[in-house]
Amino acid sequence: MKISELENLKVQTINPFLKWAGGKRWLTTTYPDLLPENYKRYYEVFLGSGAVFFSMRPQMATLSDLNEELIECYSVLRDDWQNVVERLHHHQLHHSKDYYYEVRNSKPRTLANKAARFVYLNRTCWNGLYRVNLSGEFNVPVGTKTNVLLDSDNFEVLSALLKKTRLLAADFEEVIDKAKSGDFIFADPPYTVRHNLNGFVKYNEKIFHWDDQIRLRDCLVRASNRGCLVLLTNANHPSVVELYENDFELISLSRSSVIAADSKNRGMYEELVAKNF
Template sequence: MSAAQKSRAFLKWAGGKYNLVNAIASHLTPASTLVEPFVGAGSVFLNTDYPQYQLNDINADLIALYQLLQRRHQSFIADAKSLFTAQTNQRDAYLSLRQQFNLSTDSYERSVLFLYLNRHGYNGLCRYNLSGKFNVPFGSYKKPYFPEAELHYFAEKAQRARFSCTSYQQVIQQAQADTVIYCDPPYVPLSKTASFTSYASQGFDLDDQAQLANLAEKAQQRGITVVISNHDTTWTRKIYQQAVLHSLQVGRSISQKGATRGKVAELFAVYQAMTTPMTPPVAVLPQKAG
């Protein structure tokens, strides 16, 4: 896939995989379905070609937006576009619309505002406080881009997808044969001050990191290939020691200070499916004669 053919996500996203999709795709095996327990902005979904997709995320606002685009993208795009004006690109207007989002219980209204907040908020961050309120400050961009073509493309491709908002544990444990799983969890922090765990109301701690590796090993034993992305650290290499590891240098996408946006080492842990699963698939049961 050439750079010219790559499709961008319509959301700005911390840790988005647009620049890494070719490297990631090189580790994904053929299957009927690509399963993503942490779909995020969906760059891997948008730049691979599987017959079906199972796309999950713990962020309920994100999944509600995706499901809406899947069903009624034309009206959504028109309504969302109306919020991309000079009048709404001001701090007071942003704070008012952010409050409207936090008070709203209407799924459609929240989805329209979610896209507005994503494009007008600081650095494309998606962050909630402990009360579950979106609290990203105003971004002060000259003219936020309205991703109309990207929204249409996502809506078209979403016809192949099934979206869910549940735990990564459930998604991986329920994965069937003839699927391949790509995991893009919140990354292990490179320092104590670099932790980024408020993406959804629930955090993702080191116990989750270790549990994800354990679930990948079990899926591998069931005959499913699992690929996990993370920072390349001593600790991640330890928890992924049962996988084949691949490392490469990549540019940092989110940083407090522009001057510190240097290269960091990215790790891909590849759990290649065992051709003879150690435990038989649940669906395969002996049949009685007659």
């Protein structure tokens, strides 16, 4: 894709096509000034819904996540979005509670069918939650949303933006260590804090320990020393503040929680931003 074509993408709205716990759309809309204007390659190592990526629309990007099914979905939408949309139309036509569980229990063979299943389940499950059982099988119950295709969808433009993107199912350290001077790294890890939940939270099918938080901090310090621009979002907790206060500027931000069964139980939370620019 030519740079002029990428510039044309900037005048078109590209919304995240997935709903994801901890998604950062609020960051891009409420605090856009925290994001850099000039950088070389964009790196995002806990991709999820990719809200920051879709807002910034970088000319070159490396996007990664441990969730192989998630990365595969992005890859298929980049390379074969028309077939995915065709299958989403099929899911829309047949959607019901029984159909949802039929699709949830299915094991598609083709890449387009796998990607369409992933998007369909995300849009019609409870609160867009991604959760798997010990066997790695998606086990979120059906939700109240019935729209499989949305007015805000623009898969053709989304695919075009992803053409200049390297997609990796990989550990964050492997990816961050590839970033060079002038590159921008955005990291939004699982919000593990010391002495909370025994020091770990479920991250996809893996476990994200407090030791991983320390390892992430060390990776980002190394990247900062190489001349990379770094922005991290994390829990505003004393243990996290202590982890980053000597190496990064810290900013406390407010956001609303969206993952709760009842909207009246959703409230405002403090999050921490660590940055070096």
